[in-house]
Amino acid sequence: MKSYTGKVLWVDLTHGTWQEETLSDEIYKKYLGGIGLGAALLYRDMPPKADPLGPDNILGFMTGLLTGAGSFFTGRWMAVAKSPLTGTWGDSNCGGTLALAIKQSGYDGILFKGASDHPVYLYIDSKGPQLLDASPYWGKDAIETEDLLIETHKSKKKPAVAAIGRAGEKLSLISGIVNDRGRIAGRSGLGAVMGSKKLKAVVLAGSKRVRAHDPIKTKWLSLKCSRDVMLPLQLLPSRLVSMFGSIIGHLPMGMSQNGILVAGIMRKWGSVGTLPASVGMGDTPFKNWAGTKYDMPGFNQKVDTDFILKTEKRKYHCRECPLGCGGIVELEGKQAESHKLEYETSASFLTMLMSTDLELAYEMNDLLNREGMDTISAGGCVAFAMECYEKGWITREDTGGSELNWGSSEAIRILLTQMVVRQGFGALLTDGVKRAAEKLVPQAADSAIHAGGQEIAYHDPRLDPGMGLHASVDPTPGRHTTGAQLYYDLYKLWTRVPGLKPAALFYPKETKFEADEYRMKGAVAVSNFTQFYNGMGMCYFGMLIGVDRVPVFEWANSVTGWNLKPEEYMEIGRRIQTLRQMFNIREGIDPRKINVSKRLLGDPPQTAGPNKGVSFDLKKLKKGYWKEIGWDAETGIPTTETVAELDLTDLVKVGGVL
Amino acid sequence: MTHTIIEACTGCTACVKICPVAAISGERKHMHVINAAICIDCGACGRICPSASIINEEGELCQSLKKSMWLKPVVLQSKCVACGACIQVCPTSVLEFDETSGEHVIPTLFDEKNCIGCSFCEAACPTHAIEMSVPAMSKT
Numbered sequence: 001m002k003s004y005t006g007k008v009l010w011v012d013l014t015h016g017t018w019q020e021e022t023l024s025d026e027i028y029k030k031y032l033g034g035i036g037l038g039a040a041l042l043y044r045d046m047p048p049k050a051d052p053l054g055p056d057n058i059l060g061f062m063t064g065l066l067t068g069a070g071s072f073f074t075g076r077w078m079a080v081a082k083s084p085l086t087g088t089w090g091d092s093n094c095g096g097t098l099a100l101a102i103k104q105s106g107y108d109g110i111l112f113k114g115a116s117d118h119p120v121y122l123y124i125d126s127k128g129p130q131l132l133d134a135s136p137y138w139g140k141d142a143i144e145t146e147d148l149l150i151e152t153h154k155s156k157k158k159p160a161v162a163a164i165g166r167a168g169e170k171l172s173l174i175s176g177i178v179n180d181r182g183r184i185a186g187r188s189g190l191g192a193v194m195g196s197k198k199l200k201a202v203v204l205a206g207s208k209r210v211r212a213h214d215p216i217k218t219k220w221l222s223l224k225c226s227r228d229v230m231l232p233l234q235l236l237p238s239r240l241v242s243m244f245g246s247i248i249g250h251l252p253m254g255m256s257q258n259g260i261l262v263a264g265i266m267r268k269w270g271s272v273g274t275l276p277a278s279v280g281m282g283d284t285p286f287k288n289w290a291g292t293k294y295d296m297p298g299f300n301q302k303v304d305t306d307f308i309l310k311t312e313k314r315k316y317h318c319r320e321c322p323l324g325c326g327g328i329v330e331l332e333g334k335q336a337e338s339h340k341l342e343y344e345t346s347a348s349f350l351t352m353l354m355s356t357d358l359e360l361a362y363e364m365n366d367l368l369n370r371e372g373m374d375t376i377s378a379g380g381c382v383a384f385a386m387e388c389y390e391k392g393w394i395t396r397e398d399t400g401g402s403e404l405n406w407g408s409s410e411a412i413r414i415l416l417t418q419m420v421v422r423q424g425f426g427a428l429l430t431d432g433v434k435r436a437a438e439k440l441v442p443q444a445a446d447s448a449i450h451a452g453g454q455e456i457a458y459h460d461p462r463l464d465p466g467m468g469l470h471a472s473v474d475p476t477p478g479r480h481t482t483g484a485q486l487y488y489d490l491y492k493l494w495t496r497v498p499g500l501k502p503a504a505l506f507y508p509k510e511t512k513f514e515a516d517e518y519r520m521k522g523a524v525a526v527s528n529f530t531q532f533y534n535g536m537g538m539c540y541f542g543m544l545i546g547v548d549r550v551p552v553f554e555w556a557n558s559v560t561g562w563n564l565k566p567e568e569y570m571e572i573g574r575r576i577q578t579l580r581q582m583f584n585i586r587e588g589i590d591p592r593k594i595n596v597s598k599r600l601l602g603d604p605p606q607t608a609g610p611n612k613g614v615s616f617d618l619k620k621l622k623k624g625y626w627k628e629i630g631w632d633a634e635t636g637i638p639t640t641e642t643v644a645e646l647d648l649t650d651l652v653k654v655g656g657v658l
Numbered sequence: 659m660t661h662t663i664i665e666a667c668t669g670c671t672a673c674v675k676i677c678p679v680a681a682i683s684g685e686r687k688h689m690h691v692i693n694a695a696i697c698i699d700c701g702a703c704g705r706i707c708p709s710a711s712i713i714n715e716e717g718e719l720c721q722s723l724k725k726s727m728w729l730k731p732v733v734l735q736s737k738c739v740a741c742g743a744c745i746q747v748c749p750t751s752v753l754e755f756d757e758t759s760g761e762h763v764i765p766t767l768f769d770e771k772n773c774i775g776c777s778f779c780e781a782a783c784p785t786h787a788i789e790m791s792v793p794a795m796s797k798t
Contacts, residue, residue: 070784072741100746126679126696156678156772158751207679207698207749209778222784226739314755315762319746320784322739324762 001211003069003559009107014114032535033108034064035091036576038080048586052084053196055115062109063102064537068210070218071555073542075318083188085173086453089475089583090188095318096180101160105206121201134200141165141370142178149203159205165372168195170422173431174377182339186374213561221551226322228549229263242300245280249610256489256503259546266325271343276300282463282610286351288383292609302356338366347458348379354406371420380455381429382415387447399425452594454478461600462611468596469621475580477594481540488522492546496566513616515624524628528573575646578638591636660697667711673703678749700776728775729790737787738764744779
């Protein structure tokens with residue numbers, strides 16, 4: 001018995017046909033599931049230089065090896081494709097109920113190629129797949145679509161649904177794929193790939209069983225884990241979290257943090273609970289990354305995360321998660337039930353735009369979740385427009401009369417409402433800041449904050465240069481989940497993986513910017529671990545608690561029946577990371593040219609705030625990372641030796657095999 | 659091997675109606691067949707069959723049971739972590755979160771009539787928070 005199905009489903013939307021592909025155990029041992037398996041299949045089957053919005057692109061809905069087998073933090077599914085936003089390898093990750101539903105349909109992944117000439121959706125129940133007409137749903141938002149499809153297909157088993165909203169239909173390059181009434185795989189613009197294929201939704205109602213190789217051991221590990229991660233912080237007020245952040249931000253030394261605090265904060269507030277501390281320490285950007293917390297004095301008092309708790313009707317757990325960092329909120333008479341703000345969304349719609357209008361942030365969060373647009377990128381676009389307006393590069397004539405002043409609720413509402421349907425002035429921003437800047441004066445490029453075309457998630461590289469490094473070197477640029485120095489501290493990989501040094505509790509701040517052996521080994525370990533746990537279908541919030549409390553390597557063995565050491569799993573992670581990079585190289589991407597905007601490197605340095613005076617050399621860090629992972633230190637191209645060492649030679653040659 | 663039907667089958671169609679995945683086919687009063695590719699081994703057919711015609715995945719003859727004697731899940735609040743795995747593995751969607759159960763809402767059996775007693779929820783629960791029992795027995 002094993003926890004994976006050994007099969008993926010290929011759906012050809014051009015011809016309206018499908019077929020199963022059976023995969024050997026060796027393939028799973030080599031690439032795991034999730035993004036790893038997706039990368040291998042897409043590398044093998046996608047023609048090089050495919051148009052991301054054309055029929056040659058392949059869109060995969062992937063699930064991890066641990067999903068459904070009795071472990072925790074395994075409710076994540078992953079969308080994979082070539083990103084139309086960045087032109088690079090694209091992936092995005094989401095929770096809810098879909099991950100298990102994919103596996104219950106009998107597959108470790110469902111991959112779409114070709115494109116339909118009319119709207120369709122895929123329906124899978126116990127009898128197998130069907131492609132059905134989605135014309136009645138085209139033009140509807142993702143939540144309405146989900147509700148209607150569940151009503152249509154609810155028999156004995158309630159289906160799980162992933163759909164695009166109107167942003168995906170309109171091919172917005174910052175659109176995502178929505179499931180569970182407003183959770184969204186938002187990054188990499190993969191909603192547009194779905195829209196380009198005229199695939200409105202995936203509806204999964206399978207009941208196939210998933211079983212661990214060793215269910216008793218797996219449950220024993222889960223029981224122990226559930227006891228180890230439940231830190232009761234119910235009485236902790238948000239102002240104490242804020243004070244904690246301020247103290248860390250102003251300490252003369254750097255201080256590593258502990259994952260058990262993450263678990264407590266997540267359980268009480270969700271990711272938005274980190275906002276006060278992040279603001280305090282200089283992690284959260286203000287005013288399109290040009291400002292500081294001193295531009296919005298008293299922000300943490302005006303935007304009280306405890307207020308969010310007061311509007312929370314109940315906690316929301318993704319499947320197989322004991323934490324429950326999600327929540328369903330309601331503003332009586334103003335905002336119907338919706339998923340609560342995540343940290344990223346709150347930074348995106350509040351600090352980045354110099355707004356304290358929390359009710360508007362709720363409203364816009366719901367709008368974007370419904371229409372399937374990434375809140376991270378969308379807020380970055382509005383911030384860019386506001387800065388351009390301030391500098392006179394966009395005028396009232398351009399906006400149709402709207403004044404795009406910082407903090408203007410009216411401007412935020414108008415822009416986002418236009419963006420999701422590609423209308424009016426907002427249409428300029430529908431494909432992200434890089435493309436918007438190309439249509440304005442040349443100076444606007446410096447205000448368009450991105451890496452490789454993707455807006456950067458809201459953790460300041462001037463505080464944690466690892467955020468800037470990973471957002472630049474990871475094959476999917478601009479992401480915050482791919483790595484950071486903070487994550488090295490929190491993951492505590494040194495407790496399981498030989499050869500890694502423990503993080504010191506205190507360290508001189510300037511050492512963060514060094515490309516020394518400790519930092520570079522740590523950065524590569526974080527990358528490899530990220531690819532490993534993505535292959536397992538695990539949640540990064542869960543991983544932040546630390547592998548000393550979350551037995552991910554032990555689960556991996558008990559669930560699959562393998563007997564691999566943590567360092568062997570880490571090496572599989574390196575293989576996946578390298579394969580994702582090889583995908584980019586084949587696409588003609590030059591890794592040297594993908595960098596976070598210079599503003600985030602302290603060019604020019606900030607004149608106030610916790611990151612005052614900071615600037616650093618990203619190129620040096622990138623070279624250090626490339627050398628450590630086994631890619632050419634000057635070009636970022638994986639070396640022939642590394643490709644051979646990772647047993648990728650057969651795959652990356654023309655007509656390659658897994 | 660999945661569940662199979664033997665020649666004692668009278669074609670009463672009780673199994674067809676109870677099967678949550680529509681894996682059983684056959685004409686009334688004729689021997690029925692289970693599609694092994696679809697069957698999920700929930701055992702409902704074996705429990706409902708009045709003519710003892712179902713062999714389970716272990717090769718044993720299933721015993722017919724009155725529906726009132728079927729095992730049903732009871733969620734133990736003290737052990738449940740609200741992960742919802744039980745809700746999702748349920749082939750008849752008879753478990754749902756109880757909105758009144760507190761901040762981290764926990765599942766409950768809200769549709770006892772349609773529960774087929776498969777115990778998938780018990781097997782899936784990572785924290786042993788589900789116990790299967792006969793409602794009639796626990797009430798007495």
